[in-house]
Amino acid sequence: MGRSIRVAVIGAGMAGILAAIKLRERDIECVVFEKGDSVGGTWRENQYPGLACDVAAHWYTYSFARNPEWDSLMAEGKDIRAYFERVARDFGIMPLIRFNDEVVQLRFDEAGWDLLTASGHTDRFDVVIAATGVLHHPNIPHFDGIETFSGAAFHSVHWDHDVELDGKRIGVIGTGSTAAQLTSALVPRADQFQLFQRTAQWVMPRENISYTEEDKARFRENPAVLEELVRELRSKTLEGFANAVIDYDSPELAAIEQLCQENLETIRDPDLRQRLTPSYRAACKRLVISNTFYDAIQQPNAELVTSPIERVEPEGLRTADGQLHELDVLVLATGFKVDRFIRPTRVIGRNGVDLDAVWADGPKAYLSMSVPDFPNFFLLNGPNSPVGNFSLVEVAQHQIEYILQLVDGIRRGEYTEVSATEEAMQQFETERCEAAQKTVWVTGCDSWYLDKQGVPASWTFSYDRFEQETKAPRMQDYQVHAAHSSTASQGGVREQDQAGRRVK
Incomplete structure (x- = not known):
C-alpha cells in the first residue's frame, strides 16, 4: 500500500x-x-x-x-x-x-x-x-523537614518493597483512590494507621464480585457470552457515569450522589462521618470506588487526621494542632x-x-x-x-x-505532512470550554481535572460525540503538505465529507 x-x-x-x-x-x-x-x-x-x-x-x-x-x-x-x-x-x-x-x-x-x-x-x-x-x-508536595524523618518515606509510585509493614506505625498522606486502596490494604497489617486528609472524598460503593472457575470456563468456551458481559458493563458505566459528569442537573448524577450519601451513612461515629463528608458534589473530583475503605478507617487501630500537616520531624508528622504523630513508615499518596x-x-x-x-x-x-x-x-x-x-x-x-x-x-x-489547523483546534477548544460550564467538574471543587484556568482538562461532551468524532478525520480540519510540494494546503489534498469519505 x-x-x-x-x-x-x-x-x-x-x-x-x-x-x-x-x-x-x-x-x-x-x-x-x-x-x-x-x-x-x-x-x-x-x-x-x-x-x-x-x-x-x-x-x-x-x-x-x-x-x-x-x-x-x-x-x-x-x-x-x-x-x-x-x-x-x-x-x-x-x-x-x-x-x-x-x-x-x-x-x-x-x-x-x-x-x-x-x-x-x-x-x-x-x-x-x-x-x-x-x-x-509523581506529584510530591514539599513538607518541611521531610529529609529528617528517621523512618521510611516514599511516594506510592516508588513503593519500597523492602520496608516491613506488619506491626508498624504507618501514615498515609492523601485521600484519593490510591490512599483509599492503601487504607484498606494496610489497616489490617499495621499496629497503628493514620490517614492524613486535606479534603474529604466521596466514596461510591461497588461490590467487587468474584468469578468462579465455571464462569471463566463459560467465557473461554463461548466468547459471545463474554462480549455480552462487556456490553452490559460498558452500558451501565456510560449511561450511569458518563452522562452524569457532563450535566450537573442530570438524574444520573443525582443517583450517584444518593449512593455516595447512603454509603457515608454507614460511618457509625458522627464526628468521623462529619469529617469524611465532602463540601462539594459527588463526581466533582474523581470518585473513589470502594466497598472496604469506610470499614477500614473505622477500625480501632485506624485514625483519620484532619489537622493540617505543619512539618515532618524525625519521629513523625507534627500537625497544626501541635500533636506529634509518631510513625515508622510515611507514604505520600499525593497523586501525579x-x-x-x-x-x-x-x-x-x-x-x-x-x-x-x-x-x-x-x-x-x-x-x-x-x-x-x-x-x-x-x-x-x-x-x-x-x-x-x-x-x-x-x-x-x-x-x-x-x-x-x-x-x-x-x-x-x-x-x-499532516497536522490539525490552528482554526480547528481553537474552535474545538471554544466548544469544549463552553460545554464545560454544564459539567459537574465546575461545581465547586479543586481537582486534578482542572487546568490553570479552572477549566476541566477533559472531554466535556458526551461519550457518543467522542465516538462519532473519532470515526474518521474531517480533512478540512487538517493542514497538509502534498508530496513533492513545498506549499501547504488548508483542508486536505481533497475535500472530504463529514464521515471522512473522499468526495469525487
Whole structure:
C-alpha cells in the first residue's frame, strides 16, 4: 500500500502496546521506545499494596484480546500488568521495543522526525505516536523537614518493597483512590494507621464480585457470552457515569450522589462521618470506588487526621494542632502531575516551535490527538481525552483507528505532512470550554481535572460525540503538505465529507 514509512511509538504501556499491534496489522514498520525495563506503563510503575483498577476488568481490555480469566469484577494491579505483558508477547511486539532508553528529544525536519534517546541513540521516523500516559510523574508536595524523618518515606509510585509493614506505625498522606486502596490494604497489617486528609472524598460503593472457575470456563468456551458481559458493563458505566459528569442537573448524577450519601451513612461515629463528608458534589473530583475503605478507617487501630500537616520531624508528622504523630513508615499518596503527557521529552515542531512554549498555559490538542505545527505527531489519551471511571483502553482504541487513517494518507502518498489547523483546534477548544460550564467538574471543587484556568482538562461532551468524532478525520480540519510540494494546503489534498469519505 503506497510507500514504506517508519513510526516511532513512545511508551510501552496500554496505549503503546495497542499502537504497535495496530501498526503491525498494517505492515507498518515501528519501533517502541520505553523508559522502563518492561511493558505495562501505569501498571508497572504502580505496585503498592491494594492496587486495583476501579473499572470493570472485562471492559478494561482490548476488544481483540478479551481475557476470560479475571478473578473479580475489578482486577488487582498485578493481574492487569500480567495481562498487558501477555498481550505484548502473544502479538509479537516485544522484539520491537527498546527498553531502558527514554526519548529525550524529537525534532521535526523535512517531513520527518529526528529522535534522540538518553543513551545517545538517534533515529529518524516519518510519524511519531506519543503513548506516554499520565499517571507516572509523581506529584510530591514539599513538607518541611521531610529529609529528617528517621523512618521510611516514599511516594506510592516508588513503593519500597523492602520496608516491613506488619506491626508498624504507618501514615498515609492523601485521600484519593490510591490512599483509599492503601487504607484498606494496610489497616489490617499495621499496629497503628493514620490517614492524613486535606479534603474529604466521596466514596461510591461497588461490590467487587468474584468469578468462579465455571464462569471463566463459560467465557473461554463461548466468547459471545463474554462480549455480552462487556456490553452490559460498558452500558451501565456510560449511561450511569458518563452522562452524569457532563450535566450537573442530570438524574444520573443525582443517583450517584444518593449512593455516595447512603454509603457515608454507614460511618457509625458522627464526628468521623462529619469529617469524611465532602463540601462539594459527588463526581466533582474523581470518585473513589470502594466497598472496604469506610470499614477500614473505622477500625480501632485506624485514625483519620484532619489537622493540617505543619512539618515532618524525625519521629513523625507534627500537625497544626501541635500533636506529634509518631510513625515508622510515611507514604505520600499525593497523586501525579497529569499535565506532562510526553514531557519532559523536548518536542520541536515546524519552524522550531517548542511544545513546551505552545503548552505554557496548559496542554491542548485538536480532538486530543493532534497539535498545530507538529506534523505527523499524534497523542493517545492526550490532552482533554475522556477521563473518569471508564475504560481508557476503549478510548485509546478509538483514537488509534482515527490516527491510522491519517497515517494511511501518508502511505498512499496523498501528503507527506499532516497536522490539525490552528482554526480547528481553537474552535474545538471554544466548544469544549463552553460545554464545560454544564459539567459537574465546575461545581465547586479543586481537582486534578482542572487546568490553570479552572477549566476541566477533559472531554466535556458526551461519550457518543467522542465516538462519532473519532470515526474518521474531517480533512478540512487538517493542514497538509502534498508530496513533492513545498506549499501547504488548508483542508486536505481533497475535500472530504463529514464521515471522512473522499468526495469525487
